[in-house]
Amino acid sequence: MASEYTTTEYIQHHLTNATMCSVDGEIAFNKACGDAGFWAVHVDTLAVSIVLGLIFLFLFRRTAKKATTGVPSKFQAFVEIVIEFVQDNVTSTYHGKSALIAPLALTIFVWVLLMNLMDLVPVDVLPAIAGLVGETAYGMDSHDVYAKFVPTTDLNLTFALALGVFVLIIYYSIKMKGIGGFAKELSMSPFNHWAFIPVNLVLELVTLFARPLSLALRLFGNLYASELIFILIATLGYVQVFLHFPWAVFHLLVLPLQAFIFMMLTIVYLSLASEDH
Template sequence: MAYYETTQDYINHHLTNARMCSTDEGIVFNKACEDVGFWVWHIDTIGWSAFIGISFLFLFWRVGKKATTGVPTKTQAFVEMVVEFVDDSVKSSFHGSSKLIAPLALTIFVWVLLMNLTDLLPVDLFPWIAGMIGQYGFGMDPKDVYMKIVPTTDINTTFALSIGVFILIIFYSLKIKGIKGFTKELTMQPLNHWAFIPFNFVIETVTLLARPLSLSLRLFGNLYASELIFILIATIGYLQLPLHFAWSVFHILVLPLQAFIFMMLTIVYLSLACEEH
């Protein structure tokens, strides 16, 4: 905490994303983006999300390419276990017919899980590395260099994932039920009478829009709170090590659970979208 005048400065620094935006002066970064508004890129979120996703795809591709029918390696056994777990979850919860759902569920579960697990890394390590690069490589003040490595603590990530799921919900609803069936679902439920169409439409629209909203906010809220607690633990000095270890052990259970919930809700929502009745 040598760079920071107060504990609040330290916390704010660690909870701030590295930002990039375009202004009349050209491409600018971080504090210069504060007054830009909506069109700001969180480059650390984008970079770490892409790196984790590509690493996951490469690992599974390599394991699949080298898979054998004999005694599997530990990596192959782990990948097979994950695939079977997701496949069983899809078979038990998805009642439609689609070749997309199982790969989608696998991608969501593993990608979200890996992004969540970065929360267990030391909170000072990557901000310190980024600060050193900024200071000695570009002559910047380390306090003006930001680096958040947990993509799911950025609401832009969780909203992007949930919006993708929402688009698929609409797509499958229209594909399976047609425009007429989907419209009837929004207007004739829960009260099946023409006089209640306005009431039904409001209720069903709110329910439909609440699905991506709840998906994104649940994941973001849990991970943001978790990261904040890790940062608070880091401010207490020599006692942080045992507390950090205890909180990490607890989160070994919580972080996979959040990925599982996101995956299962995605499967359930898409299953509901594929039901013709």
């Protein structure tokens, strides 16, 4: 597939999302969207992330319903290990009481991990299938069919996840401290004097907004760089055989680590928001 493009075109094609928008009341795709901006939807990111989320829910729910106190199946044992791992981290990090935190942490860890693992699929396989479907079913030129199958390489998705965490941070801050307590925390810390309220607000608001920003950019940056390296390796022809496997093996550590970091920072931020003092 790489030979059909110049190297620059090949890289740009793989880094372009399948975009859908409305132009003059009609549905348009990619280049026809122009400057649709906010109103453009990355259908590949939405489709892959939703499908992976449903797979996660199906497998874990099915395992829970079929769980046995006897000798567990291999997958049940795996699910139990994952749940215990997440529960241990929640117990040691979150110091409040909430029935939401552990399920939230489990969902974040497994869902982000599944999305990250899409990075291990050879970069040409799924886009080639998408191009073939577009060509045979819709009469499109395969060069005009775009598809990114690693949702966490899309900044829109990582920001959406981080925004959800940010909403929970605000919710727990107000729930534990009240609106007045939360306002006082922003205005009277770290300098507990009315004259420093403007300074405190700047410092605390920067800290508050930096949390979701760092969550989104850290996950996106690591996965985008990883995907870009896989794409660059794919442009090397037959040499890629000797480079793809070592890089993929390295990512067997990196991809779970990024999911773990996102989960742990979420727990830490919510733990800080839940402190009533």
